[in-house]
Amino acid sequence: MSIISTVAVAVSMYTWVLCLISTVLPYWTYQNLGHTIIHAGLWRTCTVHDGTSDCKKPSEGWIHAVQALMIISTLVLFLSMVCGCLKLKDESRRKVAIVATLSAVFxxxxxxxxxxxxxxxxxxxxxxxxxxxxxxxxxxxxxFIAAVLFAFSRRNSGYTPLAP
Incomplete structure (x- = not known):
């Protein structure tokens, strides 16, 4: 078990947790208009006026695209983390390391x-x-840091390039 593989998996786990938190966090934007505060996330926009809160789901098409991108990225980064753990368990799994690297980049x-x-x-x-x-x-x-670390861990575990 190499130290680079261990760090790559740790960074991958950290990345997945950050992605998950940022997907559900309701504070992507914040606006203070005196007595009215507006904060919006991917899933709802809330207006607080004199202590009364009114929340609505966004209806714009672009926000649905951002939601989809964040959900898919959370799943892909989870795949990267799982493949990294499998690689950590068995260093000879080169294809798993490739999947971990490419899924981290994607x-x-x-x-x-x-x-x-x-x-x-x-x-x-x-x-x-x-x-x-x-x-x-x-x-x-x-x-991207996790992807680079996965790539270096592949090279350090006996990876030989196909080209001469």
Whole structure:
């Protein structure tokens, strides 16, 4: 069991947890308008006016696309984590390491795409991006770090390239 494989799995687990939290977090944007506070996530937008809260599900098509991207990325990053654990159990599983690497890259790309779509479509509002928007950025970066670590762990466990 190599230290790089262990760190790759730990980073992969951390990435999956971040992705899961950022998907369900209701604070992607926040806006304070004096007596009215508006906070929105992927699943609902809430307006709090003088202590009274009114929450609605978003109906725009782009937010449904962001929801789908985040759900799929959570599943793909879970696959990366599971494959990393299988690789950690048996270092000779090279194909599992390839799947772990590629799924980490794909999951990171999906999260990055979700952040880009959300940021582009929501930039016209005067709201401020909040924790739910920042966590996916960190998630995408850590997913790419996990992919690099998985790739290095493959090379350190006896991987030989096909080309001469």
């Amino acid at each position: 999951g990171g790309c999906l999260v990055a795409a979700a952040v880009i779509v959300f940021g582009e479509k929501d930039k016209h509002n005067s709201s401020k991006f909040s924790a739910g928007f920042c966590l996916p950025i960190i998630t995408a970066v850590t997913a």
